Amino acid sequence: MGVIEYCNVVVNTGTRATDRLYTYKVPDIFIGKIKIGSKVIIPFGKGNKLLEGFVFELKSDREIKNIKGLKYIKDVLNDDIKLSRAQIKLCNWMRDTYLCSFYDAIQCLIPRGTTLKKKKVYRINPNIIGSLISSDEGFDNENKIIQMLMENKMISHNELIKGIGYNCNKYISRLLNKKIIMVEEKFYSDIKSKYKKVVEVNFDPKKIDKVLSNMSNRAYKQIEILKYIARVKRVELKDVIEKTNTSRAVLNALEKKNLIKVVDEKEYRTPVDIDQIERDKVNKLNWEQEIAYANIMKTIRNHRFEKYLLHGVTGSGKTEVYMQLVNNVIKNNQQAIILVPEISLTPQIVEKFLKRFGENVAVLHSKLSLGERYDQWKKIKNNEISIVIGARSAVFAPCDNLGLIIIDEEHESSYKSEMNPKYHTIDVAEHLCRENNAVLVLGSATPSIESYYKAQKGEYKLLELKNRFNKNPLPRVEIVDMRVELEEGNKAIFSRKLYDSMKNELLSNKQVILFLNRRGYSTFVSCRSCGYVLKCLNCDISLTYHHRKNVAKCHYCGYQREVPRICPECKSKYIKFFGSGTEKVEAYVNKLFPSYRTKRLDIDTTSKKGSLEKIIESFGKREIDILIGTQMVTKGLDFPYVTLVGVLSADITLNLPDYRANERTFQLLTQVAGRAGRHDFEGNVIIQTYSPNNYAVISSKNHDYKDFFNKEIRIRKEFCYPPFYNIVNIIVLGKNERNVIKSANRLFQKIESETGKSKGLNNIQLLGPNPAILGRIKDNYRWQILLKYQSVDHETIKGIINYICNKNKNKYIESNVGLIFDMKPYNIF
Ligand SMILES: Nc1ncnc2c1ncn2[C@@H]1O[C@H](COP(=O)(O)OP(=O)(O)OP(=O)(O)O)[C@@H](O)[C@H]1O
Ligand SMILES: [Zn+2]
Numbered sequence: 001m002g003v004i005e006y007c008n009v010v011v012n013t014g015t016r017a018t019d020r021l022y023t024y025k026v027p028d029i030f031i032g033k034i035k036i037g038s039k040v041i042i043p044f045g046k047g048n049k050l051l052e053g054f055v056f057e058l059k060s061d062r063e064i065k066n067i068k069g070l071k072y073i074k075d076v077l078n079d080d081i082k083l084s085r086a087q088i089k090l091c092n093w094m095r096d097t098y099l100c101s102f103y104d105a106i107q108c109l110i111p112r113g114t115t116l117k118k119k120k121v122y123r124i125n126p127n128i129i130g131s132l133i134s135s136d137e138g139f140d141n142e143n144k145i146i147q148m149l150m151e152n153k154m155i156s157h158n159e160l161i162k163g164i165g166y167n168c169n170k171y172i173s174r175l176l177n178k179k180i181i182m183v184e185e186k187f188y189s190d191i192k193s194k195y196k197k198v199v200e201v202n203f204d205p206k207k208i209d210k211v212l213s214n215m216s217n218r219a220y221k222q223i224e225i226l227k228y229i230a231r232v233k234r235v236e237l238k239d240v241i242e243k244t245n246t247s248r249a250v251l252n253a254l255e256k257k258n259l260i261k262v263v264d265e266k267e268y269r270t271p272v273d274i275d276q277i278e279r280d281k282v283n284k285l286n287w288e289q290e291i292a293y294a295n296i297m298k299t300i301r302n303h304r305f306e307k308y309l310l311h312g313v314t315g316s317g318k319t320e321v322y323m324q325l326v327n328n329v330i331k332n333n334q335q336a337i338i339l340v341p342e343i344s345l346t347p348q349i350v351e352k353f354l355k356r357f358g359e360n361v362a363v364l365h366s367k368l369s370l371g372e373r374y375d376q377w378k379k380i381k382n383n384e385i386s387i388v389i390g391a392r393s394a395v396f397a398p399c400d401n402l403g404l405i406i407i408d409e410e411h412e413s414s415y416k417s418e419m420n421p422k423y424h425t426i427d428v429a430e431h432l433c434r435e436n437n438a439v440l441v442l443g444s445a446t447p448s449i450e451s452y453y454k455a456q457k458g459e460y461k462l463l464e465l466k467n468r469f470n471k472n473p474l475p476r477v478e479i480v481d482m483r484v485e486l487e488e489g490n491k492a493i494f495s496r497k498l499y500d501s502m503k504n505e506l507l508s509n510k511q512v513i514l515f516l517n518r519r520g521y522s523t524f525v526s527c528r529s530c531g532y533v534l535k536c537l538n539c540d541i542s543l544t545y546h547h548r549k550n551v552a553k554c555h556y557c558g559y560q561r562e563v564p565r566i567c568p569e570c571k572s573k574y575i576k577f578f579g580s581g582t583e584k585v586e587a588y589v590n591k592l593f594p595s596y597r598t599k600r601l602d603i604d605t606t607s608k609k610g611s612l613e614k615i616i617e618s619f620g621k622r623e624i625d626i627l628i629g630t631q632m633v634t635k636g637l638d639f640p641y642v643t644l645v646g647v648l649s650a651d652i653t654l655n656l657p658d659y660r661a662n663e664r665t666f667q668l669l670t671q672v673a674g675r676a677g678r679h680d681f682e683g684n685v686i687i688q689t690y691s692p693n694n695y696a697v698i699s700s701k702n703h704d705y706k707d708f709f710n711k712e713i714r715i716r717k718e719f720c721y722p723p724f725y726n727i728v729n730i731i732v733l734g735k736n737e738r739n740v741i742k743s744a745n746r747l748f749q750k751i752e753s754e755t756g757k758s759k760g761l762n763n764i765q766l767l768g769p770n771p772a773i774l775g776r777i778k779d780n781y782r783w784q785i786l787l788k789y790q791s792v793d794h795e796t797i798k799g800i801i802n803y804i805c806n807k808n809k810n811k812y813i814e815s816n817v818g819l820i821f822d823m824k825p826y827n828i829f
């Protein structure tokens, strides 16, 4: 191998057109210093604009064929943000899997705010001769600029605006023209390191007596400090001041005498105050937990890649199993990542980990400041922290010693990213575990159909916790047919059954959770009399009502129809748009139960930092009797006095415009029911619905996951949905509508003809091009093309899309038209 003299760099140009590796020459001074994964500054394009990039490959002269005209790397940055080889592999994998750009992938892997930005800075031209300050009148502002520059050496444009005002541009360009000042571009990032002042002893502490003998007796404060510092040797400045009850001035005096040194030390920001959290102890596992634990432990000990699906009913104690696995992994000096659906919605599990593992846990959540996030990232990277807990993006935590990834509530849709790249966390975790010989554990009381299907096929090893950890029975579930309520004259949102049960439980000092799914609120059209729902004839999913045009529309295939005035099924006039919000329910509950304390848990009441935790804490202390909420009340809550859960309407989820509607319903009902009767008291659940015979509702009543799975998987097969079929959504977007439509049509035709030509591809369905549901976002027109095909054909289809949409993009797509790929959409909009 020759000397490394070249490198291939991914450049942050901000456009998709340049999404490839560019070769640069490495200047001698950087040979050896430049590494795979280094962040570099390179000149780019005709104007040699300086841009940021990452080195993906190093090459010797023998490996580079055409070296003519290659440019040199301008600078290698040592700002800690490097990519490891594993991370580069991950970028390549993501680009290949999700058809995203290199930089899209890189953005997932580096802390936010570290991407370099550029700003203009000004300085005095050093070659200037003579006096700078002009004495002529009318030059005030120019003189002011010069003065500012003389005082500061270098000043940014913003600072000049602050000093001079918005009209400073005029004066700047005059000074530039006269060559009195110069302008250049400087890189900066939004993240500043935080420093703390530390005091160090600056003499041999053993000779303290000699030092003190030279001090005047009157300087008793200084003497006290010297004694203290000689003992501790090194201490944070604010601590000395506090401990010795002194002031900074006294320390300054000592610093002047060269007896102490005050130095700046980089400080990590820690968002959680660990000292405030009391520690818990390890629980002894019951035998079901023990079997699951022992199985997974065996693989962990062998450092083998393996995927487990831990199917444990609600309250079976999955968290305790997770924690004991994690404990073993970190004892081996490896790192573990624990993923939860939305960190702010799951304070209980986070708290459990903090209580068990203390400062060895990094909690990554969306409310961290850029600086806090950056510091956590570095601590993880330096292996100073072994446990990472966070939502979806925490899967990208820079663990170089990964031993275990746990995905709790693996069925949750929040694991699918709706931003670019539209990755699925389970896929990424799987890739990482394979690369690291680590173990992946997916846990849920209601596994997704796809995961359970994989477990059946042996791709995941299935482990089950069939009982609650304390052998308590699962709650008793009753279904109330709301059509009958209407028939018998009750038009209210509460059935008589639910009202009576609430009264009983509240009278015996228990707590009630009322669940109302408000997401997807008021979007479908149904008949209150017979339960009929408007559905798409092609896709078997509910049509979505669009107020503006007064039509009902299919989100998948674009089919639309007008809304009937009377029910096509039973001719009643009770056909309407469905839904009422949590606020309305709260008002109603207050009217029905005025003497009980009610609280609402939804996006509105929890937007303030810490408010969710507060509500949950006070519910735990039984300061709230009735908790009314959206999805937030379905997850993870573990409180002994909750004995009744009321589901106000199973129908809202059942009629989501999504082929997963039944699955989501089963999951939500099972999860929310699982909040009841977890400890000493038995639990009851009441589900109100207009579709009491729906199989998702019935299997959740019977706590029968397998029954639900068997029915659902048959329907998936019949209607060609995942896991048997896959859907790809291609969004074509741009500011010019005509170009968007033109491009979408061309792409569609090309994809149609290529897939038609390709032998062995059967049953492909191409839908579109249609305007996307959200037809316009931020001034961009959006059209979509949907492909539905057998899952076994995925690689072939991906190849075709990549060939047409990326490699030969310019043939089919107008300039200024962009593409977004969703290779496994959860929502189509
Ligand atoms: N081995 C054990 N010994 C004592 N208590 C345990 C044990 N395992 C679990 N528990 C307790 O059981 C309760 C339920 O456990 P946990 O919250 O982990 O259930 P889960 O399986 O995550 O349920 P869900 O899916 O409903 O969230 C908790 O209060 C937990 O402390
Ligand atoms: Zn009807």
Ligand SMILES: [Zn+2]
Pocket: 536, 537, 538, 539, 540, 554, 555, 556, 557, 558, 559
């Ligand atoms: Zn349809």
